[in-house]
Amino acid sequence: MRTETKNVALQILITVSMFSLAFYTLTQTSLYDNLMLQLQTLCTRTNFLIGYESLFPILLTILLYGVIVLMGIFGGKSKLNLVYNLSLLLYFPAALAFSSVDWSAVIGIPIPLESYMTFSQVLLVGIALITCRLFLNNLSQINEKKAEFLRRGENEVDDIHGKMIVCTSTVLGLAVATSITAMMVLAIGEPTASAFLATVPYAQILFGLGSTFTLVAILYYYLKQKLPMKTEQTK
Amino acid sequence: MYTKRFLETLTGFVAFFVVGLVFSTPILVYVGLVPLLFAILGIVANQPEKVILERREQKSEMHIGDIIEVAIDITIKDGIGTVLVGDELPPHFELVEGSNFKVVWKGFGEEQATIKYKARCTKRGIYTLENINWESNHILNFKKTIRGKATQKQTLIVRPKTLDIRRIRNLKTITKLPIPLGAMNRTGISTTDFQEIRKYTYGDAFRSINWKTTARMSTNPSWEPYVNEYEKEGKRMVWLFIDGSEAMSQPGTTISNPFEYALVAANDLSRYYLERGCLVGVYLFNKKSRLLHPDLGRSQQYKIAREILTMTMDQEQPLRRAVEKCRSYMLGSNPLCIIITTLAERSSSHELSNIIEGVKEIAKYSKKQTKNSPPMLLINVLGYYFVANSPEKRMTADILHAEENTTKRKLRRKGAIVVDWDPTKEKLIQVLLKEVRAR
Numbered sequence: 001m002r003t004e005t006k007n008v009a010l011q012i013l014i015t016v017s018m019f020s021l022a023f024y025t026l027t028q029t030s031l032y033d034n035l036m037l038q039l040q041t042l043c044t045r046t047n048f049l050i051g052y053e054s055l056f057p058i059l060l061t062i063l064l065y066g067v068i069v070l071m072g073i074f075g076g077k078s079k080l081n082l083v084y085n086l087s088l089l090l091y092f093p094a095a096l097a098f099s100s101v102d103w104s105a106v107i108g109i110p111i112p113l114e115s116y117m118t119f120s121q122v123l124l125v126g127i128a129l130i131t132c133r134l135f136l137n138n139l140s141q142i143n144e145k146k147a148e149f150l151r152r153g154e155n156e157v158d159d160i161h162g163k164m165i166v167c168t169s170t171v172l173g174l175a176v177a178t179s180i181t182a183m184m185v186l187a188i189g190e191p192t193a194s195a196f197l198a199t200v201p202y203a204q205i206l207f208g209l210g211s212t213f214t215l216v217a218i219l220y221y222y223l224k225q226k227l228p229m230k231t232e233q234t235k
Numbered sequence: 236m237y238t239k240r241f242l243e244t245l246t247g248f249v250a251f252f253v254v255g256l257v258f259s260t261p262i263l264v265y266v267g268l269v270p271l272l273f274a275i276l277g278i279v280a281n282q283p284e285k286v287i288l289e290r291r292e293q294k295s296e297m298h299i300g301d302i303i304e305v306a307i308d309i310t311i312k313d314g315i316g317t318v319l320v321g322d323e324l325p326p327h328f329e330l331v332e333g334s335n336f337k338v339v340w341k342g343f344g345e346e347q348a349t350i351k352y353k354a355r356c357t358k359r360g361i362y363t364l365e366n367i368n369w370e371s372n373h374i375l376n377f378k379k380t381i382r383g384k385a386t387q388k389q390t391l392i393v394r395p396k397t398l399d400i401r402r403i404r405n406l407k408t409i410t411k412l413p414i415p416l417g418a419m420n421r422t423g424i425s426t427t428d429f430q431e432i433r434k435y436t437y438g439d440a441f442r443s444i445n446w447k448t449t450a451r452m453s454t455n456p457s458w459e460p461y462v463n464e465y466e467k468e469g470k471r472m473v474w475l476f477i478d479g480s481e482a483m484s485q486p487g488t489t490i491s492n493p494f495e496y497a498l499v500a501a502n503d504l505s506r507y508y509l510e511r512g513c514l515v516g517v518y519l520f521n522k523k524s525r526l527l528h529p530d531l532g533r534s535q536q537y538k539i540a541r542e543i544l545t546m547t548m549d550q551e552q553p554l555r556r557a558v559e560k561c562r563s564y565m566l567g568s569n570p571l572c573i574i575i576t577t578l579a580e581r582s583s584s585h586e587l588s589n590i591i592e593g594v595k596e597i598a599k600y601s602k603k604q605t606k607n608s609p610p611m612l613l614i615n616v617l618g619y620y621f622v623a624n625s626p627e628k629r630m631t632a633d634i635l636h637a638e639e640n641t642t643k644r645k646l647r648r649k650g651a652i653v654v655d656w657d658p659t660k661e662k663l664i665q666v667l668l669k670e671v672r673a674r
Contacts, residue, residue, distance in 0.1 A: 095266075100259040119262070126266035130247070134273055141240070141376055145317070152319070153336040160317060160340045167315065167342075167374050171280070175273035183265050 003158055007143060011136060012072075015083050018132040019068055022087035023061070025094040025125050030114040032093075064090075080140065084133045091129060094122045123183070131176050138168045237278070241377035244274040277375040283314035283341045288367045288385035290322075296392045299499075302331055302353050303391065307367060309339055311346040319370040320350060325391070327358035327490060356393040357490040359498065361544050364389045394540060395499040425465040426512070435460040472514040472529055472568040474561060475501050476593075478576035479521035480551035482586060486579060487621035493577035496616050496658045498543050500575050503663065505539045516564060517542065520557035521549040529564055551586065554593020558600070565600040572597045572611040574651070578639040579618045587642050594649045613646055615639070617657040 026032050040053045064086075071082045096103055097115035104113045115122060142164045149157045186193075251267025254260070287310040293303060311318055322335040333352030340346070356362075365388050371381040432448055439462045448461040483494035505515045509532065516529035517539055527535075527542055554574065558565070565572075574597075576590060590613075597611050619632035636655070643653045656666045 095260050095262045096258060098260060098262050103258065123262050123265055126262055127269055130251075130266050130269045134244070134247075134270065138375060145372070149319070149338045152321075153334045154319075154338045155334070157338060160338055163340050163342065164317070164374070171276050171375065172273055175269055175276055178272050178276075179265070179268040182268060 003161065007139070011080075011139060014132050014136055015068070015072075015080065018129055019065075019083055019087050019090075021125050021128055022090040023064060025115075025117065025122065026090040027057075028116040029093045029097060030112060034111045080133075080136050084129075084136075087129055091126065095126060098122060127176060127179065131172060134172055135169065138172070139165065142168065236379060238373075238376055238379055240375070241274060241278065244270050244277070244377070248274065273375075274377070277373075277377045280316075280374055281314045282316040282373040282378055282381060283311045283318050283371045284381060285312040285314075286310070286318055286320075286369050286371065286383060286385075287312070288320065288369065288387065290364065290367065290387040290389060293389070295390060296394065297356055298394050299356060299359055299396045301393075302355050303328075304353050305335070305351070305364070307350040307387075309337070309346075309348045309350065311339065311341045314341060314371065315343070316341060316374045317372045318346075319372070321368045322350060322352075322364070323366045323368065324354060325362040325364065327356065327360070328354045328362070329357055331355050356391070358495065359393050359395045359544055362391045362393060364391060392544065395495075395502045395543060428465060428511070430464045432461050433464050435462050471508075471512070472516070472564070472570035473504075473508045474529070474565065474570045474572045475505060475515065475517045476554060476557055476572065476574045476576075477501050477517065477519045477546070478554075478574070478590075479519040479524075479546060479548050480586075481521075481548050482551065483577055483616075484548055486618040491621050493579070493616035493618040493621075494548055496656070497575040497577075497614075498546060499658075500614055500616075500656070500663050502540060502543050504573060506536055509533075509536045509539075514568075515539070516561065516570075518557050518561055519546050520552045520554055522552055523547075523549045524552055524557065524560070526560065529570075551589070553589040555589065555596045558593055558596040562600070570600065572600075574611065574613045575616070576613065577616045577618050578642050579636065591642070591645055591649065594646055594651050598650045611651045613651045613653045614663075615643070615653055615655050617655055620657045620659045623659075 036056055039056050043049050043053065068083050068086065071079050071086075093113060094115045094117065097113050098119055102112070104111055117125075142161060145164070146157050146161045149160070247270035248267045251263050251270070255263030255265075255267060289308045289310075291306040291308065293305065297303060305322065307320070307322055309318070309320055318339045318341055320337050320339065324330070324335055331353040333350075335350065335352050335354075337348065337350045339348045365386055367385040367387060369383045369385070371383075373380075432445055435444065443462040443464075445461050445463045452458065452461060477497050479494065483497060484492050487493060487495075501517065505517060508515050512531065514529040514531055515535060517525075517527040519525040525542060525546065527539060530538070564570075574590075574594070578587070578590070594611065594613065617632070617636055619635045620629065623629040623632040646653050654666055656663055
């Protein structure tokens, strides 16, 4: 298989996976259930598609996948962004379900916003979404670079292209691993940290930090103004 | 220093963080950590900055059409990312093999690579291989590209091709052209270079009689002794008038045009005559005219070769003016004058009449030595064939060159031998030998 075909296949796979994950997260919320319920009620009232209510989830799925296929065809250069934004939109209710504020009550919707997935599951989906987004962005940039090298006369670029992908993936992997580790550490150490944070004198710390920052800024500005003058004198 | 891409990644973090705070959703704040850490790790990895480029030694002199092999050693000491190296080729160099551009991947540790390519020199001149450019890209494109230049100066002298003009050794040949045997000087000390066998004339030394030939020819009713003739030393003078007007640039390309071939012919003819002890003078006639005084020997050959490398075309100067400028050298020396020009693409009759007038002027200073020894030679470079790459186009070129016949007739009437030279088809020596007849 040619490298270009592999790249396109990889991009499509990641995009579809990203979208599917986001859509699955949406289906695991009370908002989705209510949406289906509302649709069924609407059909009953209008006598439209009565008896086909069970097909609504399938129809919605086909509709959404149809939208991303259309985006892929007509989206031009920003098609990845469009799919990513749509995925975030689908993911957002699940994330909002873990908010400390009851947004459904705030907005005035009589339906409570809940997710059937756990906090960690929703978090991992979110991380997966952003990781896919960053990877796709970098992959398209690497592909552009490869095309540029070819245009400028270098023919043996497949090896370099592969190494660039590996290197980018490594950095991204490290970033994801560090984030997850940080979250785990935070989750484990939260009780101890909370007890410690309760004793911290925030006012003093804020004042101290502010003063230090101001002093450093003044010193930096002073040195920046002074140094070139000194150089001129020596000349 | 940082690129738009880096700022976009940071914006991703800020967006998640702000939305997370506004909606009091810790998940979004945590998710925002991924782009933040990605950005931080990205800028920690620096792109290569220490790129050492060294050009390997190569030959400094060559001829047109020769292939030069260039090798550049690349050493990258720090950073991670791609380094693009490109060697600047001088104009008129054609890439034959390999590429003068290379992309090198720099991972961990020192990276070494070599650029190797072959290029053909298509035009005479003095060229300089100088700048090797490099660009270093950040692995995630978070930092701006660093550009550098290594200056490794190397001068290349590209000389015109030699046409291998040889002297004809066969005694039983005569020629109408002054190239193989002509341009004789009747005075001066004889050298050991045998020139010809001729009939005895009053005043010839007895020791120069060739007794064997005389005996062989004794059956002839009009019997006369035959003597050996040796070439005379020194004082024979040859003047090469090279047309440097802009009309010489057409037809053809910047690489292959009548002017370039005129210079090739001038270089070889001067070498030929200098090797035979003639005084050779060169005059490039155009607005920026160049005169090389007649001189002898290797130093003159070197001077001519060097001058030819830097000769360029300019506005027209009449040939007559050029001859007038050289008059002081030509008077009394009975020189052989060779004019190298093209009669094609002379848009006005004025330009053609300039050449005819010039030929008339030369005729004043050059006397015919014998019946078959002409005072001047005009080499007409047939330019239309440079662009004729199919049989049909060659036929068209034939027709276009046939239009020059009237001018050629006029020139012949003035005493010049006009030789048509199609460099795409034959060598100059082949053209000159066409005029050689068996005795």
